[in-house]
Amino acid sequence: xxxxxxxxxxxxxxxxxxxxxxxxxxxxxxxxxxxxxxxxxxxxxxxxxxxxxxxxxxxxxxxxxxxxxxxxxxxxxxxxxxxxxxxxxxxxxxxxxxxxxxxxxxxxxxxxxxxxxxxxxxxxxxxxxxxxxxxxxxxxxxxxxxxxxxxxxxxxxxxxxxxxxxxxxxxxxxxxxxxxxxxxxxxxxxxxxxxxxxx
Amino acid sequence: xxxxxxxxxxxxxxxxxxxxxxxxxxxxxxxxxxxxxxxxxxxxxxxxxxxxxxxxxxxxxxxxxxxxxxxxxxxxxxxxxxxxxxxxxxxxxxxxxxxxxxxxxxxxxxxxxxxxxxxxxxxxxxxxxxxxxxxxxxxxxxxxxxxxxxxxxxxxxxxxxxxxxxxxxxxxxxxxxxxxxxxxxxxxxxxxxxxxxxx
Amino acid sequence: xxxxxxxxxxxxxxxxxxxxxxxxxxxxxxxxxxxxxxxxxxxxxxxxxxxxxxxxxxxxxxxxxxxxxxxxxxxxxxxxxxxxxxxxxxxxxxxxxxxxxxxxxxxxxxxxxxxxxxxxxxxxxxxxxxxxxxxxxxxxxxxxxxxxxxxxxxxxxxxxxxxxxxxxxxxxxxxxxxxxxxxxxxxxxxxxxxxxxxx
Amino acid sequence: xxxxxxxxxxxxxxxxxxxxxxxxxxxxxxxxxxxxxxxxxxxxxxxxxxxxxxxxxxxxxxxxxxxxxxxxxxxxxxxxxxxxxxxxxxxxxxxxxxxxxxxxxxxxxxxxxxxxxxxxxxxxxxxxxxxxxxxxxxxxxxxxxxxxxxxxxxxxxxxxxxxxxxxxxxxxxxxxxxxxxxxxxxxxxxxxxxxxxxx
DNA sequence: GATGAATGAGCCTTCATTCAT
DNA sequence: TATGAATGAAGGCTCATTCAT
Numbered sequence: 001x002x003x004x005x006x007x008x009x010x011x012x013x014x015x016x017x018x019x020x021x022x023x024x025x026x027x028x029x030x031x032x033x034x035x036x037x038x039x040x041x042x043x044x045x046x047x048x049x050x051x052x053x054x055x056x057x058x059x060x061x062x063x064x065x066x067x068x069x070x071x072x073x074x075x076x077x078x079x080x081x082x083x084x085x086x087x088x089x090x091x092x093x094x095x096x097x098x099x100x101x102x103x104x105x106x107x108x109x110x111x112x113x114x115x116x117x118x119x120x121x122x123x124x125x126x127x128x129x130x131x132x133x134x135x136x137x138x139x140x141x142x143x144x145x146x147x148x149x150x151x152x153x154x155x156x157x158x159x160x161x162x163x164x165x166x167x168x169x170x171x172x173x174x175x176x177x178x179x180x181x182x183x184x185x186x187x188x189x190x191x192x193x194x195x196x197x198x199x
Numbered sequence: 200x201x202x203x204x205x206x207x208x209x210x211x212x213x214x215x216x217x218x219x220x221x222x223x224x225x226x227x228x229x230x231x232x233x234x235x236x237x238x239x240x241x242x243x244x245x246x247x248x249x250x251x252x253x254x255x256x257x258x259x260x261x262x263x264x265x266x267x268x269x270x271x272x273x274x275x276x277x278x279x280x281x282x283x284x285x286x287x288x289x290x291x292x293x294x295x296x297x298x299x300x301x302x303x304x305x306x307x308x309x310x311x312x313x314x315x316x317x318x319x320x321x322x323x324x325x326x327x328x329x330x331x332x333x334x335x336x337x338x339x340x341x342x343x344x345x346x347x348x349x350x351x352x353x354x355x356x357x358x359x360x361x362x363x364x365x366x367x368x369x370x371x372x373x374x375x376x377x378x379x380x381x382x383x384x385x386x387x388x389x390x391x392x393x394x395x396x397x398x
Numbered sequence: 399x400x401x402x403x404x405x406x407x408x409x410x411x412x413x414x415x416x417x418x419x420x421x422x423x424x425x426x427x428x429x430x431x432x433x434x435x436x437x438x439x440x441x442x443x444x445x446x447x448x449x450x451x452x453x454x455x456x457x458x459x460x461x462x463x464x465x466x467x468x469x470x471x472x473x474x475x476x477x478x479x480x481x482x483x484x485x486x487x488x489x490x491x492x493x494x495x496x497x498x499x500x501x502x503x504x505x506x507x508x509x510x511x512x513x514x515x516x517x518x519x520x521x522x523x524x525x526x527x528x529x530x531x532x533x534x535x536x537x538x539x540x541x542x543x544x545x546x547x548x549x550x551x552x553x554x555x556x557x558x559x560x561x562x563x564x565x566x567x568x569x570x571x572x573x574x575x576x577x578x579x580x581x582x583x584x585x586x587x588x589x590x591x592x593x594x595x596x597x
Numbered sequence: 598x599x600x601x602x603x604x605x606x607x608x609x610x611x612x613x614x615x616x617x618x619x620x621x622x623x624x625x626x627x628x629x630x631x632x633x634x635x636x637x638x639x640x641x642x643x644x645x646x647x648x649x650x651x652x653x654x655x656x657x658x659x660x661x662x663x664x665x666x667x668x669x670x671x672x673x674x675x676x677x678x679x680x681x682x683x684x685x686x687x688x689x690x691x692x693x694x695x696x697x698x699x700x701x702x703x704x705x706x707x708x709x710x711x712x713x714x715x716x717x718x719x720x721x722x723x724x725x726x727x728x729x730x731x732x733x734x735x736x737x738x739x740x741x742x743x744x745x746x747x748x749x750x751x752x753x754x755x756x757x758x759x760x761x762x763x764x765x766x767x768x769x770x771x772x773x774x775x776x777x778x779x780x781x782x783x784x785x786x787x788x789x790x791x792x793x794x795x796x
Numbered sequence: 797g798a799t800g801a802a803t804g805a806g807c808c809t810t811c812a813t814t815c816a817t
Numbered sequence: 818t819a820t821g822a823a824t825g826a827a828g829g830c831t832c833a834t835t836c837a838t
Contacts, residue, residue: 627827627828627829628828628829628830629828629829639828639829639830640830640831640832643829643830643831647830648829648830649828649829649830
């Protein structure tokens with residue numbers, strides 16, 4: 001039970017850290033902000049994470065594993081692969097508080113990782129998973145004749161790249177790239193993979 | 200002459216600032232780093248840019264206008280629009296010191312802009328230009344029958360999104376997204392716009 | 399039995415404290431270092447010594463009484479007083495792990511005592527004992543004609559002063575004051591007390 | 598002129614640091630105590646000495662060179678060597694605010710040096726000087742027949758050791774070792790070096 | 797125009813101490 | 818008797834900013 005409570009505390013801190021990153025950004029996150037958000041002392045945060053750096057790295061991993069968990073159920077659903085592919089892409093659109101928050105944390109990680117090899121490892125791991133999931137679904141679709149032939153990896157890379165790039169603009173509140181327009185772009189691309197199947 | 204030298208000093212500071220942002224990141228940029236890089240005192244930097252914020256915003260605009268200048272000559276070249284479209288995309292691949300540096304500054308701006316509306320305005324302006332250039336070229340191609348019909352804006356958005364998303368991975372040194380693979384993805388997409396033209 | 403074990407725990411803590419003082423110094427001693435050394439929690443240390451100050455003062459007294467115990471057997475030996483005098487001085491040379499450790503603790507106490515009257519009392523008590531032992535032996539020697547006449551207290555003070563001052567240099571690892579040279583200085587002085595006896 | 602004022606600031610900080618060390622001890626010295634003593638901000642102290650450690654080491658060297666300067670004039674006086682020898686020893690008795698303060702700083706250095714090799718180097722240098730001065734004078738005395746023959750280095754070591762050891766007790770306010778008693782001990786020893794000259 | 801000494805608010809981190817178990 | 822999670826005061830250090838020169 002004490003282990004549960006400890007683990008609870010740790011998770012609580014990590015969740016709060018992700019919230020602060022999403023709200024204020026990595027740059028202006030103070031350890032005391034995290035503490036304040038869960039109504040504790042900074043000492044408590046340091047009790048679990050010796051340094052701010054440790055805290056932030058752990059928060060990124062936490063954000064990552066929660067993201068993956070949420071997608072796992074989409075991948076493992078009973079639907080046909082094309083439906084699941086569309087659902088997977090849809091689940092990445094930065095809509096809704098939770099997803100947008102995850103994207104913001106994610107974007108902050110990229111920039112931090114530019115100067116922290118340790119975070120690049122996390123980034124690589126995440127992309128590995130994300131790419132494998134999507135390429136797997138595309139291949140399943142191809143096997144079932146739902147998607148036209150062609151290099152699944154190239155389709156995947158284009159799609160993931162576009163999702164990343166467009167999501168940034170959406171969370172930046174860009175006037176010309178709204179969530180609806182992003183959805184339209186992604187859907188159109190997916191449609192284009194399907195439309196020529198019978199040709 | 201004194202105005203020239205003043206302007207020289209200002210530019211020198213902005214160039215140095217971009218270099219520091221690219222090298223160490225926004226988060227760990229100190230005014231004294233910029234000063235050191237051009238062999239002057241922090242007081243001098245503050246003489247031109249009262250606050251750090253002023254300095255950084257000016258640096259982003261500087262990075263932006265230099266980027267645009269470099270593309271202008273591609274757009275205005277004598278070649279046919281498809282050649283220019285391919286050249287434009289190619290020019291955005293993060294290869295070479297200058298382009299990679301520009302991308303790094305750019306990525307740092309995104310993250311900073313998440314919490315600074317004033318920077319979002321810059322982002323919007325840049326994307327407006329970038330989108331207009333590309334959509335214009337695609338439309339020219341379509342008019343000349345070099346590219347298949349379809350919503351040019353959607354093609355543009357997908358392509359710009361992909362370039363952004365992939366470029367991030369490339370500058371992050373991702374194992375699975377190298378500059379060559381990025382080029383392949385972009386080229387394949389451009390080819391796909393072309394290939395069905397005569398169908 | 400519980401009292402024995404309690405007393406055992408207390409002693410164990412005090413011994414560990416002396417070791418930490420000797421190893422890292424008073425200044426950088428943390429309660430957690432002491433706890434770690436005996437494989438317990440800081441709470442346990444505080445159970446026996448409410449404050450760090452209590453712990454340190456007790457440790458000094460512990461160091462002191464162990465020191466005295468070790469000399470008692472020299473003083474109470476069966477040998478003639480001159481032999482015992484030489485043995486006593488010899489026993490104070492900072493040679494061997496235990497003696498050197500005691501000296502380090504001792505030196506740390508001096509400095510701490512500069513700002514803690516309570517520790518000055520301990521210092522005075524220790525010096526009282528040390529001076530009484532030595533002066534007593536010198537007087538015994540004089541009575542037996544083994545040492546020339548003269549103020550025994552002055553001889554004692556000079557000798558004790560020299561032992562203290564030289565020991566510091568030895569434990570500091572001074573190049574010009576090694577344990578051998580210290581021994582030579584002390585022996586020479588003792589010899590000088592003896593040599594003119596028959597004159 | 599600006600260099601003079603800078604050097605003035607540095608010296609002012611070092612002097613204040615020595616005062617704080619003497620008053621409160623090394624252990625409880627806070628950078629803000631030093632700043633407060635000269636009516637400046639902590640930032641100013643750090644402007645001259647990046648870390649607390651730098652400050653303290655510089656303060657020790659400062660204490661050391663001031664000590665040496667003061668003795669230099671004794672050594673270089675016109676008097677006969679015996680007079681100068683007596684004056685040198687007298688000058689080391691911890692009497693008077695300045696000398697006592699120097700001794701306190703000195704004692705704090707010893708303890709700190711136990712765990713800082715860099716300070717041991719300073720200690721060695723100081724002892725080298727101190728020993729050379731004294732041994733030189735003793736030899737001069739011997740050459741002029743003012744002091745009896747014998748190993749000057751051993752006399753020196755005994756005397757320096759005694760001065761150190763006794764000074765500690767004096768500054769500790771020991772009941773049994775007052776400044777007068779210390780003077781008596783030292784004088785008696787010096788007398789003993791002289792008394793047998795004509796034998 | 798340019799400098800750099802000086803400032804001081806702010807933040808991370810440490811660690812003795814407490815207390816519920 | 819013993820634990821260790823939690824606390825929070827304290828202090829070293831950073832760095833943007835100011836200002837006299």
